[in-house]
Amino acid sequence: MSEKIVKIENLVKRYGDKLAVDHFSLEVEEGEILGLLGPNGSGKTTTINCLLSLLTFDKGEITIFGEKMAPDKYDIKSKIGVVLQNVAVIETLTVYENVDFFCGLYITDKKLRKQYVEEALEFTGLTEYKKYKPRKLSGGLLRRLNIACGIAHKPKLIIFDEPTVAVDPQSRNAILEGIKKMNKQGATIIYTSHYMEEVEELCTRVVIMDHGKNVANGTSAELKATLMNRETIRISLPGKSEKIIEGIKEINHVYKTKEEGDDIIINCNGGEHNLVHILSYLTDNNVPFGRVSTELPTLNDVFLEITGKELRDKCS
Structure with missing residues (x-):
């Protein structure tokens, strides 16, 4: 069985009367890319900060690499890399x-640090920019510098928090390919993002948080299989x-239809070859039809079904 790299048990964190994390539990196995999702205010950032011992918590236990995590566990922290959403580099x-400074927090041997x-720099495609100051870099290059600073010491566990926000498609692709490569080289990864297509592409398993709780857990395929609309x-x-229309409604696995102008939208709750069965019915009844399209559910559909569609951002 795979080693449990991270184990969070019954985590509770309060800010005064507000319950930010509500008896949250999570396990991350060695070699996983775990997608940790949730709407704004769901408790993701608080959970990660507790995981890193940047915050105290009211109840629960966190173990990393089989050891209980604590603020002074520097041997554990040296095996963790963190790439935050907000670029955190030194402008001067x-x-x-920059990469040398952050790597030097963990690697004291100068020769080894230089190699790392x-x-x-080579891994993130920054070798030709190594003499540049951050203010001279594009947004995509800054993101890649942020990643280089977080992973230079070769951590076994890497936490990525929205690493592709506001970057161009080329940089985004480079970042995602880099994360896949790190995983193949042995890193276990926790990945947070609001870009559901990234999570579907990258993550071997997905956990959805809402109101501080673990409300869904599984592969993308397993989570999509929970939807009625398949x-x-x-x-x-x-x-x-x-x-x-009534005849279409009677076809196996059709559970809802909706008319929009000349179009009919048909929702199916499972089965295979639904489109073939519907078109066969139309052909057998000599009903002419035009444009046809079919769409399978996405992780975004699962996310909205579980967490709701109302906006979470509110003015203070």
Whole structure:
């Protein structure tokens, strides 16, 4: 069985009367890329800060690499890399000096540190920019510098918090490919993002938090299988009649239909070859149809189904 790299048991964190984390439990196995998702205010950031011993908590236990985590556990912290959403680099230092500084917090041997810094720069594609100051870098390059600073000491556990916010598609692709490569090289990763397509592409398992609780846990496929709507079919049907609509509703796995102009939108709750069955029914009844499209559920659909569609951001 895989080693449990992270184990959070019954975590509770309060801010006064507000319960930010409500008896939250989580396990992360060695080699996983775990997607930790949740709407604003769900408790993700608080949980990560507790995990890193940056915050005290009211109840629960956190173990990392099999040891109980605490603020003075520097041997554990030396095996963790953190890449925060807000770029955290030193403006007065060059790219090389920044990576060297952060790597030096964990690696004291100068020769080994030099090797690690150069490898981190090469890994993130920053070697040609190593003499630049951060203010000379584009947003995408700054993000990659942020990553280089967080992973130069070769941590076994890496926490990425929204690493692709506000970057161009090329930099985003480079960052995602880099994360996959780190995972293949042995790093266990916790990844938070509001970009659901990234999570589907990267993560071997997904946990959804809401109101401080673990409300869903599984692979993307397993979570999507919990939805009633498993396929949405749209057909242009200008000659439709009430009899035809009723006939479509009686087809196996069709549980809802909706008319929009000449189109009919059909929701199916499972099954295979739903589109084939519906088009066969139309053909058998000599009903002409036009444009046809089919759409399977996404992780975003799961997220909205579980956490709701109302906006969470409110003015203070």
